[in-house]
Amino acid sequence: MHRLCLFSILLTWVAQSNAVAQPLEVAFSIQDDLLTWFSVDDPNIQNTITVIGLPSTLEGNALAYDSDNQRLLFVHGNTLVNRTIYSVDLSGITLSATGTVNAGWATNLGTMSFDGPREVYGGSFYNGSYYVLIDGTDSLRRVSFDAAGVINNQTNINLPGVRDMFLGDIAFAANGDLWIAGFNQYGGTPDHDRLWRYSTTDGGDSFEYQQTIEPAGDRYNGIFFDVTGVDLYGYRYNTTQGHYSSINTTTGVPEFIYSGSPFTQGGDLTNGFFIGVVVPEPTSALMLVTGLGCLFGRRRRAQA
Structure with a gap:
């Protein structure tokens, strides 16, 4: 012995x-207080990070990656009037495929407030701003930052039409197209699944409706674009338990890649980005x- x-x-x-540490394209998922990263190409390569200074009962939502400041952005709370916006700095962090990494202290960036209790789910980052979808409406909240990464403005942006997007994650493509995944009815069934696409010609100040795709099967619980901003990925966990796939942007049909954690429950995803990851030889x-x-x-x- x-x-x-x-x-x-x-x-x-x-x-x-x-x-050895090597650059790897990853995306992050958030489920309550659990922050999991995974390889975009092979989610078998994955692990978690811990963060100091977050609420012990964090209800993490609207996760996004701020590529300007190399940080994660997300909010706390489900149906609330006021939500704290947190950031987690990833600059200088090396992830590990064999263990959890402590990312240090979270930063309280400020508060996102509404006239009444509102749920926000999907989050994404585009052209220097953080966007979240206000659940059950056709509206976005845009949070803008100054050169130091401090919030300097918040505005609501109305999306044209009446589509009532519920429980939707959002993702920006490199060309500024905004994709939204969700139901068009509260408590919707697969018959109410939608992928919506909007475009912008003014850097994200306003959007124009482009198309609606009604893919077969349950809604995509989370969606994101890879680091090129061209290839769309997502997952479903209701009837196709934990299925992570690439998504055809014409038909909405998934091409299966992986099944398992962290895609076995609801959670938002960031767009893909490169970061150093220690992977055993x-x-x-x-x-x-x-x-x-x-x-x-x-x-x-x-x-x-």
Whole structure:
């Protein structure tokens, strides 16, 4: 047993010493107080971060990645009049595929207020501003920042038409097109699923309706664009449990990639971005498995 422990420690050290940080395209998911990152191409590569200074009962919503300041943005609370907007700085952070990383302190950026209790779900970042969808309306809240990343303005933007978007995540493409996923009826069924697309010609001050797609199956609980802003991804978890897919932007049809955590419950997604991630070298994992196999083989032969 003593030799087994020493051997395991040695192999663990070898694996850790061969682990290297490499740029990887990731996106983040939020479910209440759980912040999970995953590889856009292969969500089997994933882990979590911890953050100091958030409410112990955080109800995280409207997650977005602020590419100007390399930080996550999200709000606290479901149906509230006032919501705190938090940020988590990711500059200088290296993620790890083998363990949770502490990202330090969250920053309270200010409050998002409404005339009455409102739910906000989807969030996205575009052209220097943070956008959230006000649930059950055709309106966005736009939060703008100064050069230091401090909030300097908040405005409501009406989306043309009467479409009543419920429980929708949102995502911006590189060309400024705004995509919204959700129901067009409260408590909707698959018959009420929609993907809406809007365009902007003034940098996100106003939007024009372009199309509605009614994909088969349950709504997409979360959607995002990759780092190029061209390829759309999302997941469903109701009848197609935890299915993460690329999404055809013409038909809304998914092409399956992965099933499992963190796509097994509701949660918002950020757009994709590159960040350093420590991923163990394949040779290290092979050495670990082979070494333990040889050791256990020797022990079995000795006991025979």
